[in-house]
Amino acid sequence: MKEILFSRKLVTPNGVISGNLFMADGLIAAIEVSDSPSSQAHDCTDDFLIPGLVDIHTDNLEKHYQPRPGAHWDAIGAALAHDAQCILAGVTTVFDSLSLHGSKDGLNRQEAFAPMIEAIDHATEEGLLRSEHLLHLRCEVTNPLLLSLVEPHLDNPRLKLLSVMDHTPGQRQTAKLDRFKENMIRAGTNDDDFHSMLEERTAWRNQEAAPKNRQTIVALAKEYGIALMSHDDESVEHVEESHSDGCIASEFPVSLIAAQKAHEYGMLNVMGAPNFVRGSSHSGNLSARECAELGLLDIISSDYIPLSMLRAAFMLSEAPFNWPMPKAIATVAGNPARLCGLIDRGEIMVGQRADLVQVHIAKNGWPVPRAIWRQGLRVA
Ligand SMILES: [Zn+2]
Known part of the structure; x- marks a missing residue:
């Protein structure tokens, strides 16, 4: 394994430079500006070298746990397939975002929840996974069983993110x-x-339990020091409530007014990469591109397509957005890492984890991950 990487397009927080990056003990040990590769270096030539992506919202695991309606797959097998898609998309830290929700497309998420978490725990302990898997619990506040589902996992060291939502x-x-x-x-x-x-999505809910459930999750986030986000904020009142509850980000705000209000409160806006790449939200809500144009976009997550994140970040650096590359890459690496308190990764800087992605730009513009390192080890 080579400990030195050379690229003419190394994306640091301060700009894009040509240089050699030295790795040691899983960290970035030094960065030397240079026009040519040091001997022994893995030569990325004109490919970009960017920090490994940090994806704080993906439901991709569910898709592998139930690849077709009613067809359940082995949970460890699902974890491996999901992990492979994440790492090959350049995602070196992924928050498996599990919905504490009723059924969807025949998947009873209440039943699936514990086996999916256990599978990731086991696969992590056995060293089977190439991306680091953390946990984002999506707390559906109308779920009468919400608290009993969340409580057993509060001490899981992988739990780094909670969000409150209502999909009635x-x-x-x-x-x-x-x-x-x-x-x-x-x-x-x-x-x-x-x-x-409509009946399937409504019948199991308990609207009366919602305010108390929400307040309990808010209190647990504070008690355990876990980052909290609100989800699908639509109105000024929604954002005011989120802010006073201590939410530090508004995830997938559905209206412009909500995204603007979140920024007024110093909250970050998280938008889905598929929304950005497609050019619109599939449910007809706020467009992520519009958010970017108005300076309201801070974090991009893959939502349901792992490879969309990298594409969205590179699109931000192109017309009509023309964001400087460090700012574009921050939306998928540094910003989400900091939001969740991960200060050891997300930027190409000495002392940060050597989580790195070599990105080749294809003729049609698609950024293609060519080589991936996690904590200094080549993993793809
Ligand atoms: Zn939603």
């Missing part, structure tokens, strides 16, 4: 029920199916 149809993300229905019909759902889906 007709609220927040699906505030415009007509539009929601229109989207579902367009996607091939018929009228009867729509009504039974």
